[in-house]
Structures are given as structure tokens and as C-alpha cells.
Amino acid sequence: MSVDLAVGTRVVVRRVRADDEARFVALAKESAAFHRPWVVLPTSPELFAAYLARFDQVAAVGMVICLRDGGDLVGTVNINGIVRGCYQRGMIGYAAFLPHAGRGYVAEGVGLAVGYAFEELGLHRVEADIQPGNSASVRLVQRLGFRREGFSPAFIKIGGVWRDHERWARTADHVY
Template sequence: MTSNNTVSLHPLQITDLEALQEAANKSQDRLVPWYSTPQTVESWREFMQRRLGPNDLGFLVRRTSDDTLVGFIDITNIVRGVFQSGYLSYFSVSPHEGQGFMASGLRLLVEHAFTELHLHRLEANIRPENEKSIALVKRTGFAREGYSPRYLKLDGAWRDHERWAILAEA
């Protein structure tokens, strides 16, 4: 789809199920409590099917040099009309975290969202204690817009989140 010298961004396809499931499983110890992955084969199929569009879109981040899967980004709850907005979630694949792949992938995704998908706004809601994720969105040009107490129910409890966003005009 689109690439730079470091990574390429590929729209998710149903045939990516095994690769994405394996990547998430390899990364599970780092993802908890920040990202909840499906736990059954059926829930993985549902996860994948939802991210094929039109309201949720998934993307694989692959290292350009060897096509290794290094991350996953999705835009969910895309609203058209006067809003033209979507929500981001993402994770890096172990052992490729901390090498700049996700920052490169997120920059490509933002460009794609604004030029190809014609979105106006992308929002990432991040738990305040997730310092690495906050650093990632800062590096990518997102601005902190606010704080949402008890925003999402994760791990059986309502969790506070910081609201980060980037606009097409930014």
C-alpha cells in the first residue's frame, strides 16, 4: 500500500489471521493491560472481519527490509458526514518494539487516513500510565486534548484515559 524506508503499511486481509494472531500471542506479556486481544479462534475471526471495513480498518506494519510483521494499527468507529473521524489503537510486535517501527507506521497511517480516507480527525485514548504509547503519539504529532475519567472498562474496571488527537490541518 504505502511505505517509507523503514516500514510499509498493508490493509488487513482475512488471510492475515494466523500472522496477526501469532504476533499478538508473542507480544501478549507486553500488551496486558494496554491492549486486549481476542482469546478464541472465533473471536479472532470476528475481530478480523470487523476490521475489513467500512467502519473499522486494520493495517499491518511490516519492516521494509524483509517484510517482517512489526506492528498492527487500526482505525475503529469511523464516522463519516460532518464528523469524518476515527479512533486509533495499535501494538508493536515483540521483539521489534522500541526501534521506531511504530512511529514510522503511525506516520504512514495518519497520512493515509487524511489523504486516502479523507478523515478530518484521528483520536487515541491512552491510559495515563502508558508512557510509551503517549510518547509515540507525541512523536507523531498528536496533541493532548483532555482527560476522560473512567472512560473504558478494561480488566474488569473503569479506567481513566488521556485523549490525544491529530487533525488533517495540523
């Protein structure tokens, strides 16, 4: 059993764990077309094991967003590339699972994860890289107080293609 990292009105955020594999992989398969081209999630036990291995709780924290009622997985949120020292920053990534997309669950969960990053991990800055055209993701980070800071061509390789990204960020001490 895993301890919840953050509890919201409708969702909880907890660390992703090995016993999430079957449901996570099934939802990732069901949601693959919905995610394309924004994100690629693990759709096999082998890919899930590699995904899980990335989260060392130092440089990367992997979480799932679950319904408070029933506990079903509604999405995933990760804080990757955590840098300490004078930076105290991390990169947030997230995705909704069908059939739960479009109901605000992931927005609530990402908000909880950002709070966790600031309050529990002690980060000063959380960044989000978003592909142009992903208007749902832009609206999500805007609602959470992120601001657009720039544009990076051919920034991140997703699905074998180097993709442009807008750079968004929020700091712990800044009210937007």
C-alpha cells in the same frame, strides 16, 4: 496479495487479512504480557476471525505494519469509529509485536496510517485514547503532532476493566 496502503523507509502498512492469522496470533500470544494492561489482541483463530470481521472499511479499517525487508509483522494499527458527515473523524489504535518493539517501526507505521487517514480516507481529525502511565504511547503521538485534549475516567473497557484514558488528537489542517 494485498496492495500496500502506505510505504515508509523501513515499514509498509497494509490491510490485515485472513492469511495473517497464524503469524498475528502467534505474535499476539508472545506479546500478551508486554501489552498488558494497555491492549488485548486476538490470541486464537476464533478471536482473530472476530477481529478481522470488525473491519468493514467504512466504520473501521484494520491494518498491519510490516517490515519492508522480509515482510514480517511488527505491529498493528487500526482506524476505528470512523464518523462521516460534519465530523470526518476516526480513532486510532496500535500495538507493537515482540520481538520488534522499541525499534521505531510502529511509530513509523502509525505515522503512515495517520497520513492515510487524512489523505486517502479524507478524515479531518484522528484521535488517540491513551491510558495514563502508557508513556511510550504518549511519546509516540506527541512525535506525530497530536496534542492532549482531555481526560476521561472509566472511558474504555479493556480486559474486563473500565480504564481511564487521556484523549489526544490531531487535525489534518493543523501544524502542532
